[in-house]
Amino acid sequence: KTGALENITNNPAQDIFPMWAPNGKIYFVSERTSRANLFSYDLATKQTKQLTHFMEYDVKFPSIGPGAIVFEQAGQVWRLDLATDKSAPVAITVAEDSVSTRPALVNVSRFIEGLDLAPDGQRVTVVARGDVFTVPAKDGPTRNLTQTQGVHERSAVWSPNGKSIAYLSDATGENELFVRAQDGRSPAVQLTTGGDTYYFNLSWSPDSKKILWGDRKQRLRWVDVATKAVSLVAENPDAPIFDYSWSPDSQWVTWVRNVRGTLPKVMVSSLADQSTLTVADSSYASSRPTFSDDGKWLLFASARDYRPIYSDTEWNHAYQNMERVYLVALAKDTVSPFAPKSDEVAIAKDDDKKPSDDKSAEKPEKNDAAKKAVVVKIDADGLADRVISLPITPSNYGPIRMVGDKVYYRRVPGGPVGGGGGGEGFGGGAATRSVIAVYDLKAKKETELGNFDSFELSANGKKLLLRLGKDYSLIDTPAAKIELKPEAKLDLSGLELRLDLPAEWKQIYDESWRQMRDFYYAPNMHNVGWAAQHDKYAALLPWVATRNDLTYLLGELVGELHSGHTYVGDGDRAQAPRIKTGLLGAEVSRDPASRAYRIDKILHGENWQTKTRSPLTELGVNVHDGDYLLAVNGTPTRDLANLYSALVGTVGKQVVLRVNAQPVDEGAHDVTVIPIGDESPLYYDNWVQGNIDYVSKQTGGKVGYLHIPDMGPEGLNEFVRRFYPQLDKEALIVDVRGNGGGNVSPMIIERLQRELVMINVGRNGTPTPNPRDMLVGPKLTLMNEYSASDGDLFPYRFKTLGLGKLVGKRSWGGVVGIAGSLPFTDGGTLMKPEFAPYAKDGSGWIIEGHGVDPDIVVDNDPAREFKGEDQQLDRAISEIVTELKTQRQTLPPIPAWPDK
Structure with a gap:
């Protein structure tokens, strides 16, 4: 052989x-x-x-x-x-009872999609598993208003008068608006027809006569509940309209317009004359607009606090926590709540009326309806000059609600991303816990009500709905810090429905097809005949017996588009419980004679951090390569069929190992270790460091090496961790083989692309390049067929910008972009390619379906790679060394010091 x-x-x-x-x-x-x-x-x-x-x-x-x-x-x-x-x-007959598809009465509180508070706060609408429920604040039954099978109802909202609930439904096969009585005693009324795209959240007008919604065709429309007439508020050619709300007199709509190449701005549109005003222009990014309940103010969040953060790794900046809550006075004669005040003596006039003894003067108003109706007046002239900010901590804000003199809001501080903590929505990092707070304009004081994930105030402002994790609580609107009592928690035990899985699976199939139709970046659907593809795979639905079958079928359907990033997954599926096996961070083999396990190689890590902790190298653990494991927690290893059978369920727990330099008990000693659950970070770290050492040895210390595993926070961390310590090298090999993608490649390219402008030197110092933190010298990128997504884009950018050669194999070829999944009834996910790159000269679409071609094609021989040889890396070293001979860039010597 x-x-x-x-x-x-x-x-x-x-x-x-x-x-x-x-x-x-x-x-x-x-x-x-x-x-x-x-x-x-x-x-x-x-x-x-x-x-x-x-x-x-x-x-x-x-x-x-x-x-x-x-x-x-x-x-x-x-x-x-x-x-x-x-x-x-092959003719196969399976005698089975179809247990997995039997109808069942199930609690669906795990599948809550949205909630909305009744105007008086006595009930809450809950959308769960495709049905619309109302849940009492305390007493009474939970009602399933829709009770549909194979239909996805969503975005259920309560009318301000409390009579009706509006929601979206695909009962017709498309998204349409429906409304029904809040007690469910009368049939639903369909308000719209001709649905042809995805609809976003509904919003009732305060007079309960109109309903507003946006859609994927980038329209903002409203429907008259009585006549079913649909009217257009606005269209945005650049992006869908997601962010909108009504004025208290139901005559104005405020919304956010996202414009290509600028920052989002706040608009106000009149239903009376169809005019539109800009309230907050694109000078600053603004969002979350909402009217005050008295109609005098428009509130919004805006990023206007510029406080740069300087990087610890290089001379660079970033901005975080730029938003505050802003108020704009809609009428010129509105007095600022922060206007200067002075206590003055009131002077009585001769014609002042004497106190009346008429008892009727002391009578309170009969009810809220007797109060004067709100009429919103907007003076367009000078709007920008009437913007004021709340004196609160710059952060990230929304939603916002103003009731009387109090402004309620949610604050989410930005923070580190990735494996650290904080950073909402970026790279999968855990978000910093948000704060619900209220600012009292009279008292000029902010009160933090507590740490909650979201909130909603009832229309009358008297009730507050809170979410914390998977728990929902309903309380009286507080004036001080909230201390939740157990009885405040919403009882979700009544969220039950009769689940027909085959009907649900058909609905999920149809909705997946529609979502792809509505969101796919290419309106021609790559000319694959999308309607025919629906019918082709729908023919297999009768044979779907589990959620995994459905996921597989959906994968086949979206695969017909011949695009990357068409991912399907999750959903309500059976999953076997997993018990982690403890790992020691070492390679072991069985000694045939003694049946003890020999430690062939200990994987060294960085024990100061959890991710790369190596149990056998920790302080006080006296174990070495070549030692033998004789027992695990007292069980002799010679009696084990497999070493790891004794380590099942030991991750993070203390385990006692008996160890000796020889496979005998005499002279053995015990050590206590805490096994880890994943050795791959150790293997990765050892592989990267091995490559750094190998490249340095092969080039006499002249060439640096780094590997970027993905283009997310972890990949960025690896780049920063490896790049800056090697700035003294004369050349650099950047390895993106196996890069799983992300979105940070422009940040990395910017650092590699820097050009020398000047050289700085100080007394008794060494010349340094300016800009700082740059590597002067040739660079090269290693890539392979597993360089994917942003791992495709990195070598494309590298090559297009002339930063150096590409060595290896053609990349994966999947660069159409995704923006997250929309909700499905059972929690499933579908990623829809929503944007794609084309060449800067307009010559055509790039990368997708083909990948990026290397300048030098090198394919690693699997047999040689198995033995530890890396032909691609060797060729990269050869190329970069050759370039150093002709393109070596060193800083010129210090010139003669000035003689003045």
């Missing part, structure tokens, strides 16, 4: 599932035809033959056995005879 490698397929298509048969042929699945089919390669004749010719559905998951290959196609099992190359379906 020579270990020599022969490439038997070499075409742009994907060739997978190789199977070596005794007849001297290698069988595999290839996508070189319009569908994935089975092929064979004859080792003697070197000929490739297509064996199946399916045109509608792909061949999947082949498995070879004596004389035949079985595979899945169109939901059936097929058998291909190796002697004849003929295939036929």
Whole structure:
């Protein structure tokens, strides 16, 4: 056996599932035809033959056995005879009780999609598992208002008069608006027809006569509940309109316009004359607009606090926590709550009326309805001059609500991203706990009410709905810090419905198809005949028996678009409980003679941080390479079928190991360690450091090396961790092989792209480049077929900007962008490619479906790679050393000191 490698397929298509048969042929699945089919390669004749010719559905998951290959196609099992190359379906009858698809009465409180508070706070609408419920604050039954099967109702909102609940439903096959009585005693009324896109959240007008909503066609519209007439408020050619609300007199709508190339601005549109005013222009990013309940003010969050943070790693800046809550006086004669005040003596006039003894003068108003109706007056002239800010801590704010003299808001401080803590929405980092607070304009004082994830005030301002994690509580609107009592927690035990899984799965299938239709970046859907694709895979729905089956089918459907990032997953599916096995951070092997386990190699890490802690290297643990593990928690390892059977469930727990330099008990000693659950960070760290050392050794210390595993916070951390300590190198190899993508490649490219402008030097100092923190010298990027997404974009940017050569294999080829999943009834996810790059000269679409071609193609031989040889890295070293001979850039010596 020579270990020599022969490439038997070499075409742009994907060739997978190789199977070596005794007849001297290698069988595999290839996508070189319009569908994935089975092929064979004859080792003697070197000929490739297509064996199946399916045109509608792909061949999947082949498995070879004596004389035949079985595979899945169109939901059936097929058998291909190796002697004849003929295939036929296998008749399979499974006697089963369809337990997984039986209707069942289930509690759906785990699948809450949204809540809305009744105007008086006595009930809460809850959307869960596609149905609309109302839950009492304390007493009474939970009501399922819709009770539909295979329908997704969402965005349920209570009318301000308390009579009705509006919601979105796809009962017709498209998104439409419905309204029904809040007690559910009368049938639902459909308000809209002709739905042709995705609809965003509903908003009732305060007079309960109109409902506002935005959609994916970037319109903002409202419907008259009585006449069902639909009117347009605004259209935005640059982006959908998500952020909107009504004025208290129901005659104005405020909304946020996102404009390409500028910052989002706050608009106000009149229903009376269809005019639109700009309240907060694009000088600052503004959002979350809302009118005060008295109609005198428009409140919004805006990023206007500029307080740069200087980086600890280099001379650079960032901005965080830039927002405050702002108020704009809509009428010129509105008095600022922060206007100067002076106590003066009141002077009586002769004609002042004497105190009346009329008892009727002391009578209170009958009710709130007797109060004068609010009329919103907006003086367009000078609006920008009437903006004031609340004197509160700059942070991130929203939602906002003003009732009387009190402004309620949610504050979310920005913080570190990634594995640290804080940083809402970036890179999966845990968000800093948000604060619900109120600012009293009379007392000029802010009161923090507590740490909660979200809040909603009732329309009358007397009740407050709070969410903390998965718990919801309803309380009287407080004036001081909240101390929740158990009885305030909403009782969700009544959120029950009869679940028809096949009907739900069909709805999820249809909605997935619609969402892709409405959000996919290319309106022509790549000309794949999207309607026909729906019907093609819908034909397989009757055979879906589990949520995993549905996920698989959805993957096949969206796969027809031939795009990357079309991910499907999650949902309500059975999952086996997982018990983590403790790991020691070492490679071990069994000694045949003693049956003890030998420690062949301890993986060294960085024990000051949890992620790369190596248990056998911690302080006080006296263990070395070559030692033997004789017992685990008193159980002799010679009695174990497998060492790790004794480490099941020990992650983070103390384990006593008996260790000796020889596989005998005499002279052994015990050590206590705490196993880890994942050794991959240790292997990764050792691999990277090994490459750094190898490159340095091969180049005489002249060339630096770093690897970027992804383009998220962890990848950024790796870059910063490895880049700055190597700025003294003369050249750099940047390795993005296996990079899983993200969005930080522009930040990294900016640092690699810096050009020398001047050189700084001080007394007795060493010359340093300016700008600082740059590596002067040639650079090179290593890439392979697993450089994906932003890992594709990095080498493209690197090459386009002329930063150096690309070495390795063509990258993955998936750069269409995603923006998160929309809600599904069972918590499933669907990622929709919503934007894609094309060439800066307009010549065409780039990267997607092909990848980025390297300047120098090098494919690692698997046999040699298994032995530890990295041909791609060796070629990169060879290239960069050659470049150093002709392109070496060193700082010129210090000139003669000035003579003045």
